[in-house]
Amino acid sequence: MPNSGKIGRLSVSVNSFVCSKLGTNEMVIDYRRLPISWVSCKGWARQQLIELSTIFFPASCVACGQDIFKDQSQDNRQTGNDIPLCETCRFEVTDLSPRCGCCGLPRPSDISCSLCRKIAQQLGEEKILWQQIFVLGSYQNRLRESVLAGKRPAGEGLVEALSDLLIEQHPAIRDLKLDAVIPVPMYWRKRWKRGTNSANTMARKIASRLGVPYRCDIKQKILARPQKSVSAKMRPANASAKFSGVGRQLAGKRVLVVDDVATTGATLSAITRCLLEINATVVYAAVLARTDEAIGSEDNR
Ligand SMILES: [Zn+2]
Ligand SMILES: [Zn+2]
Known part of the structure; x- marks a missing residue:
């Protein structure tokens, strides 16, 4: 892990104890981090121990806190793997089943997809607007747990590791000739309450891995009604009403939009439309997890 990651995790751990965030000029008082029950206290304490163990013992897995090499023999320890996940956790979050x-x-990889048209209709578009989407895995089991853990400030190291894994699983991302990586934005009040934004952490990590600029050219204007409270017909309009493009610096650029979860895909589609309206040449999408029952499902982010 680069030093900046350790410093980030250290600041996150300190943040949880003294309700402040180092390394930025913002002061975050995150009351949601305070343990309110024994169960949440145990989970909170466990996450702190994992975070601290990865700081003092850099070879610790960011998901379970155990030795990254615990599953490997002494001879195989110098494999050059710089993703801080043990083999067990890597196996449990990896999903190599073929996807459209x-x-x-x-x-199945050998037949054309029959769902693209249905998804486009559900999104209120003639066709899916992004050029291609890269998915780490299905939003279930261990990957779902990891994505949910990543929504907490102490989970930023885990989101970074999963982002690395996403690139490793899809080396074609390196060949996209990208000009910018942008996160799905989060309304400032929601981000303030949460203390972190997984999409932001992902975008910064992926941009730094690819050597591509990280940008925030899409802003969330309003805290729109939750998608699940809106009828299926109104969801595309509800999603696109939230976002607006800032400036025209992305005109003629190749852009990768990243988010931690895609359920209906309405948010990604709304941002893609936004980017195309400010004349981005091509838009790609990348997510850690995709809800496999996207047809007719609700956006429950
Ligand atoms: Zn592990
Ligand atoms: Zn498809």
Whole structure:
């Protein structure tokens, strides 16, 4: 892990204890981090121990806190793997089943996808607007747990590790000739309450891995009604009403939009539309997890 990651995790751990965040000029008082029950206290304490162990013992897994090499023999320890996940955790969050590059849903690799058209209709578009989507895995089991853990400030190291894994699983991302990586934005009040934004952490990590600029050219204007409270017909309009493009610096650029979870895909589609309206040449999407029952499901982020 680069030193900046350790410093980030250290600041996150300190943040949880003294309710402040180092390394930025913002002061975050995150009351949601305070333990309110024994169960949440245990989970909170466990996460702190994992975070602290990864700081003092850099070879610790960011997901379980155990020795990264615990599953390997002494002879195989110098493999050059710089993703701080042990083999067990890597195996449990990895999903190598073939997916459609357009809608991101599972399908046998040798037949064309029959769901793309349905997804586009559900999104209120003639076709899916992003050029291609890269998915780490299905939003279930261990990957779902990891993504949910990543929504807490102490989970930023885990989100970074999963972002690395996403690039490792899809080396084609390196060949996209990207000009910018941008996160799905989060309304400032929600981010303040949460203390972190997984999409932001992902975008910074992926941009730094690829050597591509990180940008925030899409802003969330309003805290729109939750998608699940809106009828399926109104969801695309509800999603796109939230976002607006800032400036025209992305005109003629190749852009990768990243988010931690895609359920219906309405948010990604709304941002892609936004980027195309400010004349981005091509938009790609990348997510850690995709809800495989996207047809007819609700956006429960
Ligand atoms: Zn592990
Ligand atoms: Zn498809």
